[in-house]
Amino acid sequence: MQPVLNIEDVRQVEQSLTLEGVSLAELMRRAGHAVAQEVLASRPQRVAILCGTGNNGGDGWVAAERLHEAGVAVQVVAPQDPQDLKSSLALMVAKSAVAAGVSYTVAPSTDELAALLSSSDVVVDALLGTGFHGAPAAPFDLWIQEVNRTSATVVAVDVPSGLSAQTGHAPGQAVYADTTVTMISLKPGLISGRGRDLCGSIVLAPLASQTDRLVVEADPVAWRCDAQDYLEVLPCDTQDIDKYSRGSVLVVAGSLRFPGAAIMAAQAAARAGAGYVTLVVPDRVATVCRTHLLEIPVVGMPSTPEGQFSVEGKAQIVSMAEKASAVLCGPGMGVSADTVAVTSALLECSRPLVLDADALNALGRMTTNRLDNFPELIRREAPLVLTPHRRELGRIAGTPNDPPDSLTAALEAARRVVWADGGTDICVVAKGEATGCVGVEIALLPKPGPAALATAGSGDVLAGTMAATLARGLESNELLPLLCAYACEVHGLAGTLAAENCGSRGVMASDVIACLGLASDAMEESVSMAVSGAAQEGDAAHPQVSGR
Ligand SMILES: NC(=O)C1=CN([C@@H]2O[C@H](COP(=O)(O)OP(=O)(O)OC[C@H]3O[C@@H](n4cnc5c(N)ncnc54)[C@H](O)[C@@H]3O)[C@@H](O)[C@H]2O)[C@@H](O)CC1
Numbered sequence: 001m002q003p004v005l006n007i008e009d010v011r012q013v014e015q016s017l018t019l020e021g022v023s024l025a026e027l028m029r030r031a032g033h034a035v036a037q038e039v040l041a042s043r044p045q046r047v048a049i050l051c052g053t054g055n056n057g058g059d060g061w062v063a064a065e066r067l068h069e070a071g072v073a074v075q076v077v078a079p080q081d082p083q084d085l086k087s088s089l090a091l092m093v094a095k096s097a098v099a100a101g102v103s104y105t106v107a108p109s110t111d112e113l114a115a116l117l118s119s120s121d122v123v124v125d126a127l128l129g130t131g132f133h134g135a136p137a138a139p140f141d142l143w144i145q146e147v148n149r150t151s152a153t154v155v156a157v158d159v160p161s162g163l164s165a166q167t168g169h170a171p172g173q174a175v176y177a178d179t180t181v182t183m184i185s186l187k188p189g190l191i192s193g194r195g196r197d198l199c200g201s202i203v204l205a206p207l208a209s210q211t212d213r214l215v216v217e218a219d220p221v222a223w224r225c226d227a228q229d230y231l232e233v234l235p236c237d238t239q240d241i242d243k244y245s246r247g248s249v250l251v252v253a254g255s256l257r258f259p260g261a262a263i264m265a266a267q268a269a270a271r272a273g274a275g276y277v278t279l280v281v282p283d284r285v286a287t288v289c290r291t292h293l294l295e296i297p298v299v300g301m302p303s304t305p306e307g308q309f310s311v312e313g314k315a316q317i318v319s320m321a322e323k324a325s326a327v328l329c330g331p332g333m334g335v336s337a338d339t340v341a342v343t344s345a346l347l348e349c350s351r352p353l354v355l356d357a358d359a360l361n362a363l364g365r366m367t368t369n370r371l372d373n374f375p376e377l378i379r380r381e382a383p384l385v386l387t388p389h390r391r392e393l394g395r396i397a398g399t400p401n402d403p404p405d406s407l408t409a410a411l412e413a414a415r416r417v418v419w420a421d422g423g424t425d426i427c428v429v430a431k432g433e434a435t436g437c438v439g440v441e442i443a444l445l446p447k448p449g450p451a452a453l454a455t456a457g458s459g460d461v462l463a464g465t466m467a468a469t470l471a472r473g474l475e476s477n478e479l480l481p482l483l484c485a486y487a488c489e490v491h492g493l494a495g496t497l498a499a500e501n502c503g504s505r506g507v508m509a510s511d512v513i514a515c516l517g518l519a520s521d522a523m524e525e526s527v528s529m530a531v532s533g534a535a536q537e538g539d540a541a542h543p544q545v546s547g548r
């Protein structure tokens, strides 16, 4: 797992490193060298380095001097004469680079800049780093446009200029990098929001041997999962199974208006590996569901005149829920006093439960949008997984009119709910372009799926996948966030496979469902390969360790 630190915590680590004897000047030297090393890997002849006025620019000047020493033709581009730099660190390294013979251009015209960039093999973007806020001001906005027009390889220092490394927002021009060399630790904005498009591949430069320890001590806001992390939640590899040992799922979903959501959630649960799936719907839509679901029994329950669940069916739904390995409630269900009652009754049942879509809206209704003020509602022995998208998250976490607009805001909102509960029984899967699986002790970031998943019904498919994964059982509730992250990755991978079959813009939720089985197999294989790869690396390292 890779830790992700908020910007203020990265600064804290930087301070701790200085207290442990690694000065800021030394950190900047190492940062610049890490960038130079990355640039040298592509064996360039001509490199342009755009340096801003803060310490991000300082890293750029260090890289320039290093590349110059290595015999590369380097040209620094700066908005002001290096003598006028206000940051004492940046001033020091810029003077050193100039004294070493690095050539530079101050405030070139757009045409001059374009000519310089087009004659460069690599462009290093050291304009704006973690000190950036707002939108890039002139001349950086124009410079960034020119960088994005060049065919040269673009290496960003710490963060692509124009991107907030904290929020992932980029309200103005922002650099599209091929590679981002980021210092100390991953930051949330690099792996969420616009960061996912802007960063290219991310290379981490820890800068000091103490960094790993200090980053963990700084309490990462989240951890990005690697394939081998999922070993603990892989399904058992055995032939000795029947349909019940793979777990049964009860899906409580649908309404006259949205029967499709229920159909897709049930199909997804079956494709994601549940041995037995039963769909419970309001009786007015039972027939349409049956015509779509040949293998899945559909049970009709009393319905209201609007075609939603009626409270009359509540006791029967709960009694069916008690027999399932896991229950999913919510997709397409609608929100009314009756569906609120059904949701609330299911919370009291003793089986693992996934609440999605309208079940979350029902929770919002029950708690006047402050689920965190009603922890007794969600405190239970069996696992509870809530799968809100950001608007739904706002409705349960106290900000219905101002939903979380970034990964970190979503993690914070999810934590309000999870910490109010306080136990390991709950996980909030805060869905977005980057999804966080937030438990009471840890927030995990599964590898995000492709943009093709932004299609109607995709949430129903994830909910069904989640329920099927939960139905396999869990050795300990502490593994709940990991299990949820695993389900998210299976869903994401199914999206990738569906995009290969149908084209990135042609994917419909049913295509994702069709790929869930293959995606599960591929996930298991990639986890096994990652684990055996790590074991081999361990073996290779072993003689050195024992030979000390
Ligand atoms: N955190 C760390 O441990 C380390 C950080 N280092 C570098 O230091 C950087 C942070 O340095 P700073 O805090 O000096 O900040 P930056 O260099 O990121 O930016 C500060 C400068 O940008 C200007 N600026 C801010 N918003 C702007 C906008 N919208 N338009 C135009 N100009 C704008 C400010 O006026 C200031 O001059 C990191 O990104 C990294 O590259 C490294 O040198 C070494 C280690």
Ligand SMILES: [K+]
Pocket: 056, 125, 126, 127, 128, 129, 156, 157, 158, 159, 160, 161
């Ligand atoms: K930058």
